[in-house]
Amino acid sequence: MINQAVIILVSVLMALTTQGTGSQITIKIDLQSEAKGLVQLLLFKGEKGFPDQSDEAVLSASARVENGKAIFKFSNLDKGTYAVAAFHDGNEDGEMRKTLLGIPKDAYGFSNNARGTFSAPSFESASFELPEGSHTISFILK
Numbered sequence: 001m002i003n004q005a006v007i008i009l010v011s012v013l014m015a016l017t018t019q020g021t022g023s024q025i026t027i028k029i030d031l032q033s034e035a036k037g038l039v040q041l042l043l044f045k046g047e048k049g050f051p052d053q054s055d056e057a058v059l060s061a062s063a064r065v066e067n068g069k070a071i072f073k074f075s076n077l078d079k080g081t082y083a084v085a086a087f088h089d090g091n092e093d094g095e096m097r098k099t100l101l102g103i104p105k106d107a108y109g110f111s112n113n114a115r116g117t118f119s120a121p122s123f124e125s126a127s128f129e130l131p132e133g134s135h136t137i138s139f140i141l142k
Contacts, residue, residue, distance in 0.1 A: 022076040023130050028138040029063075029070045029086055031107060037090035038062045039070035039141070044083050047123030051085035051110065058082070062089065083126040084111040088141050107141040 029039050042057040049056020058077070063070040065088070087096045087108040097105040111128055114121035128137060 023079050023132055024073070024075040024134045025077060025082075025130055026134070026136040027072040027074075027084060027111075028136065029072075029109065030138065030140045031065055031068050031070070031088055033068035035065050035068055035088060035090065035107075037065055037088065037092050039065060039086050040089045040094065040096075041070075041072055041084060041086040043074065044085070044123065045078070045080055047083075050083055050123040051120045051126070062094075077130060079130050079132050081127050082111075082130050083114075083123050083128070084137070084139070085120070085126070086110075086139075086141060109139050109141040111137055111139055113139045 027041065027043075029041075031039070040062050041060070042051065042054055043059040043061075044050045044056065045058045054060050059074055061072055061074075063072050070086075085108070087104070087106050089095075090106065091097075096108065099105060110121050110126040112126050114126035116122075
């Protein structure tokens with residue numbers, strides 16, 4: 001009886017570990033070398049909510065800035081079209097600082113190094129295809 005339970009448990013565990021784990025992405029963000037604090041990041045799958053509605057993001061995360069870089073790693077993602085929005089949170093309060101006119105004081109950036117003219121870039125200009133397997137993207141906060 002115990003042997004059967006062990007065999008069933010091992011079979012289930014083997015089946016789970018051989019299933020695909022989805023796509024993995026590494027996001028490398030460059031800042032000024034003297035930057036300190038955190039980088040706040042939102043990952044969107046689809047244009048809804050892009051670039052600043054965290055409740056519409058697939059993932060929201062922060063990473064410590066080290067040597068002018070912040071690195072994020074995510075796994076178990078569905079393949080598809082994604083875009084990233086990020087900003088430097090130097091004072092670690094989780095909020096982007098803005099002027100009275102709404103102009104960002106903190107460095108910010110988007111996947112593909114997309115930039116808007118007088119507003120944030122479109123999802124289309126910041127989007128990238130995440131294939132099955134591992135993928136790496138990089139961009140700069142300015």
